[in-house]
Amino acid sequence: AQSVAQPEDQVNVAEGNPLTVKCTYSVSGNPYLFWYVQYPNRGLQFLLKYITGDNLVKGSYGFEAEFNKSQTSFHLKKPSALVSDSALYFCAVTLKTGNQFYFGTGTSLTVIP
Amino acid sequence: DTAVSQTPKYLVTQMGNDKSIKCEQNLGHDTMYWYKQDSKKFLKIMFSYNNKELIINETVPNRFSPKSPDKAHLNLHINSLELGDSAVYFCASSQGGYQPQHFGDGTRLSIL
Numbered sequence: 379a380q381s382v383a384q385p386e387d388q389v390n391v392a393e394g395n396p397l398t399v400k401c402t403y404s405v406s407g408n409p410y411l412f413w414y415v416q417y418p419n420r421g422l423q424f425l426l427k428y429i430t431g432d433n434l435v436k437g438s439y440g441f442e443a444e445f446n447k448s449q450t451s452f453h454l455k456k457p458s459a460l461v462s463d464s465a466l467y468f469c470a471v472t473l474k475t476g477n478q479f480y481f482g483t484g485t486s487l488t489v490i491p
Numbered sequence: 492d493t494a495v496s497q498t499p500k501y502l503v504t505q506m507g508n509d510k511s512i513k514c515e516q517n518l519g520h521d522t523m524y525w526y527k528q529d530s531k532k533f534l535k536i537m538f539s540y541n542n543k544e545l546i547i548n549e550t551v552p553n554r555f556s557p558k559s560p561d562k563a564h565l566n567l568h569i570n571s572l573e574l575g576d577s578a579v580y581f582c583a584s585s586q587g588g589y590q591p592q593h594f595g596d597g598t599r600l601s602i603l
Contacts, residue, residue, distance in 0.1 A: 410589035421495070421581055421594030422534075429589060466532060472589055478546065479524075479592070481534040 380405045382471050384482035391459045392490050399454040399485045401469030411452040412470040413443055416484075422468060428452060439463070459489045494518050497582050497595040505603050506574060512567045512598045514582030522587040523565035525557060528579045528597070540565055541587055577602045 381404045391397045403409055410429055414422040426437025433445045443454045452469060469482040495516045504510055516523065522541040528534045538557045539546045545557065554570045567580060579599050583592040 412591060414594075416532075419596070421583075421596045422592075424591040424593070427589075427591055468534060474589060478539070478548075479536050481536075484532045484534070 380471060380473070380478070380480045382469050382480050382482040384467075384469055384485045386485050387483070388486045388488070390488045390490060393461055394458050397456050397459040397463070397487065397489070399467050399469075399487060401452045401454065401482055402450050403452060403469070403471045404450065405471055405473060407473050409452075409471050410473065411443075411445060412472075412479075413437065413441070413452075413454050414468045414470060416466040416468065418465075425454070425467075461489045461491050463487060464489045493595075494593050495582055495584055495595040497580075497598050499598060500596070501599050501601075503601045503603065504572060506572055508572050509568070509570045510572060510600075511569070512580055512582075512600075514565050514567070514595060516563055516582075516584040516593070518584055518593060520584035520586050520593070521562060522585050523559070524583040524585075524592060525565065525567050526581040526583065526594075528581060530578070534581075537567075538565075572600075572602050574602050576600060 383402045412427045413425040416422045425441050426435050428435050428445045436442045441456050445452050467485050470479050472479045498513045524539045525537040537548050537551045556568045559565045579597040581597045582595045585592040
């Protein structure tokens with residue numbers, strides 16, 4: 379069965395510091411990995427994806443993520459956190475057909491001024 | 492223009508009623524989805540649908556049914572509402588396969 383794990387329910391980071399939100403996955407086949415962000419009372423917004431190629435992918439708002447096949451991880455990173463980055467972050471995985479998307483349980487990021 | 496729009500935004504109703512949530516996308520996408528987000532913010536896919544195939548999550552009760560009058564719309568019908576159906580329901584669309592999804596802002600369903 380396919381699954382995604384986000385081991386941290388909550389991540390706190392000081393403004394200006396680097397941030398990392400962790401994600402690991404388990405799939406049978408080549409994974410297609412995504413990060414989404416959700417602000418209060420809004421739908422999810424796409425940040426970035428890994429399909430193939432370079433393991434480091436860059437996305438919106440200065441976020442990036444690194445695909446690590448050996449560790450089956452896809453951690454989200456940003457060099458310098460902003461207060462406005464405070465939100466709920468979801469990692470997701472699908473296979474090539476895209477018929478089933480599996481989301482992690484979400485990580486609430488709080489950036490402290 | 493809103494890319495994926497859902498109506499209503501809020502839906503309060505009594506147990507046992509039948510209700511529908513509408514979803515429209517103006518992105519020209521060929522695949523649409525319905526998700527349920529519970530009070531703990533867990534997100535679960537309910538259906539994915541394009542003009543060729545409906546994929547149903549096997550855990551979704553058959554009281555829930557998607558109906559697509561055309562490529563740009565995927566409505567969600569719910570029969571005999573139960574207390575446990577209270578959640579936020581999100582519609583999404585994509586170009587299919589492994590393309591990113593675009594989400595609506597959700598419909599907050601509360602069952603009294």
